[in-house]
Amino acid sequence: MENKKYIVLDDDPTGIQTVHDVYMITQTDKVSIEKAFVQSQNLFYILTNSRAFSKEYTIQYHKELIQNIIDVAKKIDMDFTIVSRSDSTLRGHYPTETQVIYDVLKKNHMHIDGEILCPYLDGIRNTENDIHYVLVNDTWVPVGKTEFANDKTFAFQSSDLKEYVEEKTNKAYLASSCISISLSDLQDESIVISKLNSVSEFRKVILNCTCMEDLKRFVSAYEKTNKRYIFRCAASLVKELGHITDSSYLEKEDCINDGLGGLVLVGSHVNKTKEQLEYLKENYKNLEWVEFNQHEILSGTLEKETNRCANIVNDLLKKNKLVVLATRRDRVDFPSDDKEKQLEMASQISFALTNVLKQLIQRPGFLITKGGITSSDALTNGLDVKMAYVLGQIEQNVGVIRCVDKSKYVNLPVVIFPGNVGDKTTLYSVVKKLTLEDAYGKKGIWISKI
Numbered sequence: 528m529e530n531k532k533y534i535v536l537d538d539d540p541t542g543i544q545t546v547h548d549v550y551m552i553t554q555t556d557k558v559s560i561e562k563a564f565v566q567s568q569n570l571f572y573i574l575t576n577s578r579a580f581s582k583e584y585t586i587q588y589h590k591e592l593i594q595n596i597i598d599v600a601k602k603i604d605m606d607f608t609i610v611s612r613s614d615s616t617l618r619g620h621y622p623t624e625t626q627v628i629y630d631v632l633k634k635n636h637m638h639i640d641g642e643i644l645c646p647y648l649d650g651i652r653n654t655e656n657d658i659h660y661v662l663v664n665d666t667w668v669p670v671g672k673t674e675f676a677n678d679k680t681f682a683f684q685s686s687d688l689k690e691y692v693e694e695k696t697n698k699a700y701l702a703s704s705c706i707s708i709s710l711s712d713l714q715d716e717s718i719v720i721s722k723l724n725s726v727s728e729f730r731k732v733i734l735n736c737t738c739m740e741d742l743k744r745f746v747s748a749y750e751k752t753n754k755r756y757i758f759r760c761a762a763s764l765v766k767e768l769g770h771i772t773d774s775s776y777l778e779k780e781d782c783i784n785d786g787l788g789g790l791v792l793v794g795s796h797v798n799k800t801k802e803q804l805e806y807l808k809e810n811y812k813n814l815e816w817v818e819f820n821q822h823e824i825l826s827g828t829l830e831k832e833t834n835r836c837a838n839i840v841n842d843l844l845k846k847n848k849l850v851v852l853a854t855r856r857d858r859v860d861f862p863s864d865d866k867e868k869q870l871e872m873a874s875q876i877s878f879a880l881t882n883v884l885k886q887l888i889q890r891p892g893f894l895i896t897k898g899g900i901t902s903s904d905a906l907t908n909g910l911d912v913k914m915a916y917v918l919g920q921i922e923q924n925v926g927v928i929r930c931v932d933k934s935k936y937v938n939l940p941v942v943i944f945p946g947n948v949g950d951k952t953t954l955y956s957v958v959k960k961l962t963l964e965d966a967y968g969k970k971g972i973w974i975s976k977i
Contacts, residue, residue, distance in 0.1 A: 531606040533570035533768050534596060536589075536628075538578040538619050539899030540906060541945040542612040543926040545649070545766040546570075547774045547919035551928065553907050554914075555592045560599045562914070570769040572612075572917075576903035578619050578681075579874050581867050585620045586627055593631040608756070610768065614899075615648035615761035616661055616675035616947060617683060622696050625759050629729055640754040641706075641726035644688055645745075647736035648761040650923055651948060654735045657707050658686050674798060675947070679860065679869045688733045705731045713741050719748035726754055734764075742767040762924070777921045779960055782940040784929075786892035788844040789961060791954075792884070792905055793853035794877055795898030795946030801856060803897075803954035808851075810955055815843045817852045819883075821876040822859045829879040837886035844889040849958065852883060853897075877904045884909025884935070893961050895942040897954070902943045910935045921957055924948040 535542065543551060551572035552563045563571040575592070577585050593609070600607050609628050613619040629639050647654055651662045660667040661675065669686035670676060676683050685691040689702035706726060712718045713735075726732060736742055746767045749756075758764065765771075791814075793804065808816065817839050823832040836852060843850045854876065860869065881904040884894075894910075896902040906912040915928040918940070926943045930936060942957060 531569065531608070532564060533610055533765070534607050535570060535572045535610045535612050535765055536575050536577075536592070536624070537572050537612045538575055538614070538624070540574050540576075540902045540928075540943050541899050541926070542762050542765070543572060543917045543928060543943060544920065544924045544945065544948070545762040546769065546771050546917055546926070549769070549771070549917050551915045551917060553912055555588075555595060557595050557599050559913065560595055561603065564599055564603060564605060568769075570610075570765070574903060574906070576900070576907070577624060578614070579870065579877070579900045579903065580620070581870065582620060582623055585623055589624055589627040590631055593628055594635075597632070597635050597637070608758070608768075610758040610760065610765060612760060612762060612765060613646075614675075615646045615652040616670055616673065617646060617659065617691060618675055618678050618681040620681075621759060622692075622700075625757050628757055638755060639729060639757055641723075641728075641730045641732055642757045642759060643732045643734055643749075644692070645734040645736060645742075645758070645760040645764045646688075647734070647742065647763050648924060648948075649739055649763045652761060653737045654688065654733070655710060655737055657688050657733050657735065659688055659691075660686075680866045680873075689731075692731045692733075700731055705733055707733045708735060708745065710735050710737065710741065713744045716744065716748045716751070719745060720751050723749060723752040723754055723756075726756075732756075736763075739763065739767070774919050776923075777919050777927055779962070781918060782921070782927055782929075782942075782961065783892055784938050784940055786844075786890040786936075786939070787847045788889075788891055789849045789893045789895070789958070790840065790844065790891040791849075791851040791853075791895040791897065791958065792880070792901060793851065793897040794880055794901030796854070796856070796858050797946045799949070800897055800946045802951040803949065804851075804853060804856075806951040807955045807958060811849075811958060813849060814958075815848045815850045817843075817850060819852055819854045819880050821854045821880070824859060824872065824876055824879075829875070830882075833879050833882045833886070837883045840883060841886075841888050844887070844891055849962070850891075852880075854880060873900065877901055878908055881905045881909035887935075890936050890939070893940045893942065895944055895954075895957060895961075897944045898946040906930075906941065910939070910941075915941075921960065922949060922953050925953065925957060
């Protein structure tokens with residue numbers, strides 16, 4: 528076992544979308560952290576779900592979490608590097624989270640020279656000339672011009688990551704102070720090493736990237752530097768930092784467990800999810816659709832709506848049906864521009880939706896969760912998962928975990944499907960792959976990968 532760990536703080540569970548055969552914990556107490564530390568892999572995930580937190584609670588949460596990590600690392604004499612994994616479209620509590628991480632480490636006499644920003648996500652997010660791009664309908668669009676920049680809670684304007692840093696830090700770190708590692712720099716390892724070794728005072732480093740080979744070159748150079756960093760990145764860089772090998776996509780026999788039917792739980796409201804649901808509905812005829820009316824929050828009757836949906840889903844699963852439980856596609860918004868209240872409302876809706884899982888009597892054969900906050904609440908609230916094992920990906924950037932602890936359904940395969948990845952056919956492809964009956968009418972077989 529190596530004497531160093533990468534600890535990935537994941538602000539929603541979709542960050543496991545590029546890795547396999549590693550652990551994720553949902554608890555932040557010292558016992559749980561030590562349990563993850565002593566596993567043989569050189570990285571592990573801590574699901575923080577902080578994208579659903581208020582700014583104030585995010586600060587408090589990260590102070591306690593980082594101190595617990597430090598205390599455990601000292602106890603077992605292991606070094607670590609913190610990776611703050613967040614959204615590839617730049618939504619989230621930035622720079623709050625990494626600044627708190629830096630401050631707590633500094634308070635404990637653990638020196639950090641800088642912060643590396645890399646929101647690249649293989650196939651769908653690129654950064655070139657410091658401009659971050661999102662693939663939208665086969666066109667690369669600067670992120671500041673996409674729907675994500677108008678997020679109700681985490682809005683921003685800048686597509687240039689240097690300007691994004693200046694914007695989000697309220698000029699505490701100017702664009703001119705950022706160090707850029709260009710695509711041409713990545714062709715000469717000595718240039719990358721020199722730039723990284725020049726960083727001090729928590730300056731920000733922008734990593735340009737258009738393919739996984741760019742990341743490989745960067746990591747090779749980074750590992751030869753004498754500086755210490757915090758990372759703020761999307762999921763692809765985690766794979767390279769952990770030296771995780773490529774793996775083929777999972778098939779039905781890698782995932783399916785006992786149970787009847789299957790359940791697709793959808794909370795995400797981004798356009799990509801809307802397109803995928805429409806395609807699924809048009810092309811997969813043997814699905815049962817149940818609508819969760821989140822607008823009931825306005826009349827204080829969300830609990831009643833949870834009970835209604837839980838009864839329907841239970842009955843359908845007992846009949847071996849494939850069920851889609853999705854919120855109404857028209858958003859319900861807080862009647863003001865209060866970002867904290869909007870986030871609180873979204874969290875209440877997600878909690879009520881995933882309470883359906885708590886009330887399930889019939890175990891499903893599989894669960895697909897669509898959207899970050901929905902996925903997190905499904906695991907921690909609906910299924911009471913403390914630790915999970917990442918099996919791998921079922922499609923590009925769509926991860927699968929299984930619950931390995933005393934959760935509601937031990938060994939249940941859960942597909943963690945981000946709201947904003949894939950094309951319109953991807954959700955359909957995943958559902959079709961996980962259909963419980965094959966062409967010969969035989970049940971799928973569970974194969975453990977541990």
